[in-house]
Amino acid sequence: MQTKNPQRPVSFKVKAPMELLPFVMQSLSGVSRNRAKAILSGGGVSVDRRRETRHDFMLRVGQNVEICTRKKGVELRNRFVKIVYEDRHIVVIEKNPGILSMATSHHAYCVKTVLDNYFHLSHQKCSAHVVHRLDRDTSGLMIYAKTISAEQTLEHNWHEIVTDRRYVALVSGRMEQQEGCVESWLKDNKAFFTYSSPVDNGGKYAVTRYRVVRSSPLYSLVELRLETGRKNQIRVHMQDLGHPVCGDVKYGNGDNPAGRLALHAFRLHFYHPVTGELMKFETPVPSSFIRVFDR
Secondary structure (H helix, E strand, C coil): CCCCCCCCCEEEECCCCEEHHHHHHHHCCCCCHHHHHHHHHCCCEEECCEECCCCCCEECCCCEEEECCCCCCCCCCCCCEEEEEECCCEEEEEECCCCECCCCCCCCCEHHHHHHHHHHHCCCCCCCEECCCCCCCCEEEEEEECCHHHHHHHHHCHHHHEEEEEEEEEEECCCCCCEEEEEEEEEECCCCCEEEECCCCCCEEEEEEEEEEEECCCEEEEEEEECCCCCCHHHHHHHHCCCCECCCCCCCCCCCCCCCCCEEEEEEEEECCCCCCEEEEECCCCHHHHHCCCC
16 A cells, blocks of 8 residues: 555555545545545546546546645636646647637637646646647547647657547438448638538548447437548538538538537547657547437
8 A cells, every 4th residue: 555645646546346436535544525525626536647526437447546635736727628637748638619729810719828828827837839629619638738849749740649539429310321431632712611522622631430329310429530630521521421510500501409519529549749658538428419319
């Protein structure tokens, strides 16, 4: 048993399936239920290096739980951005819909400015470097580099570093095939509308693989894996199949049962740009995507 130093996280190995709150209480023998809840809500618990705050999160045998009982100085509290992992080189965040990944000429508020402000308040001498993007109304996992070196490594070796990047989408109608692949060339016109062509139109070649997870006569929940990362790729390819992403005001059909663009980047696996360690992050499917099947 490791000595419990309140200044450093203590690691525990899960030996039997258990919810996270009782596991914390059991591991920190003598700690009260309220204190365990405070540690969780304060971001003091990580499961396999991913911060976890849900009391009822179900642990699996073999997982590693780190518990830090000290109060943290500055925490990021923002309705658009949640930090799920951070070290000296990178930060992995979960983005909510409604915020840009980086600033444009018309909109200054974005994930980068949120992170830069957090770094400033927490006295970190760094800034957030954008290495990939999600559309404003798409939610999910993203990496930002905290150093120029990490940024360059990620940008120059993106396809070798990222081993698995997947999305989930709620689309209109029942898909005809349970799985398949869409290939086309994507090109923007002067109005920034992306057109898809089965033959080379001077645009960029794009490949999207899909698998139906759940379906009803009205909707399908689809898992998507990109072999290329083109602008609006998923949204345009789902339109090509005749099953546009729900809530898509640009490429959709007006169907919006989730009250938002129903596209979420739920999985991100990559090799750490500095240590080379394989990092794995996943987030749950948004509940608004699931509720349409329970109606």
